[in-house]
Amino acid sequence: MRQGRELVVDPVRHASEIAQFFSHVVRGPGQQDCWLWTGAIGTDGYGRFALRRGGWRHAVMVRPPRYALAHAQAGEPLQGDVRALHECDVTLCVRVVTAEEIGAGVRAHVIAGTQQENMEQMVARGRGGGRPAVIARGAGVRARRERALALREAVRSGWDAAAVEAAMLGAQPRLW
Ligand SMILES: [Zn+2]
Secondary structure: OOOOOOEOOOOOOOHHHHHHHHOOEEEOOOOOOOEEEOOEEOOOOOEEEEEOOOOOOOOEEEOHHHHHHHHHOOOOOEOOOOEEEEOOOOOOEOOOOOHHHHHOOOOOOEEEEOHHHHHHHHHHOOOOOOHHHHHHHHHHHHHHHHHHHHHHHHOOOOOOHHHHHHHHHHOOOOOO
16 A cells, blocks of 8 residues: 555546546435445555556555545645545445535545544544554454444445445444
8 A cells, every 4th residue: 555655546547447446436416415436445454455556566556545636636635644534434435525515514524634633533522543442453453354344235236225234234343
């Protein structure tokens, strides 16, 4: 994972890559719904999107929410130290809401933040970012992965609201 590198997603130069990215995304029909990544999921329970661009020797794996943030910047570089945070607490979510949508009452999903904010959010939500949760980290990763796989399965043939809800409830992190 190269979370530290600057990422540019240009709407014109990277149009086919963007189309490929969104071919792996299932959008919930509701105004507040998440947009879920249905492509590759790593052993850490986070999504993986492989970038293969001209002039690069190797594919570079990026986390889909980070790619979505860069995409929302329409060609402006996403700096290497910017982290993708989840206000919706769904790690497969790649929805970046626009200012207009926020104005219309849509809640935030993926937002840009700092590493410090990322750690604080993980601690606050019990995702194993802080010292008290270190012992539970293994269980947390397993739970995150289970939840991600269940969610991906729930939308395999389109958004199934009941299946999505069951996947969210059925694979809550079991830390104790
Ligand atoms: Zn979301």
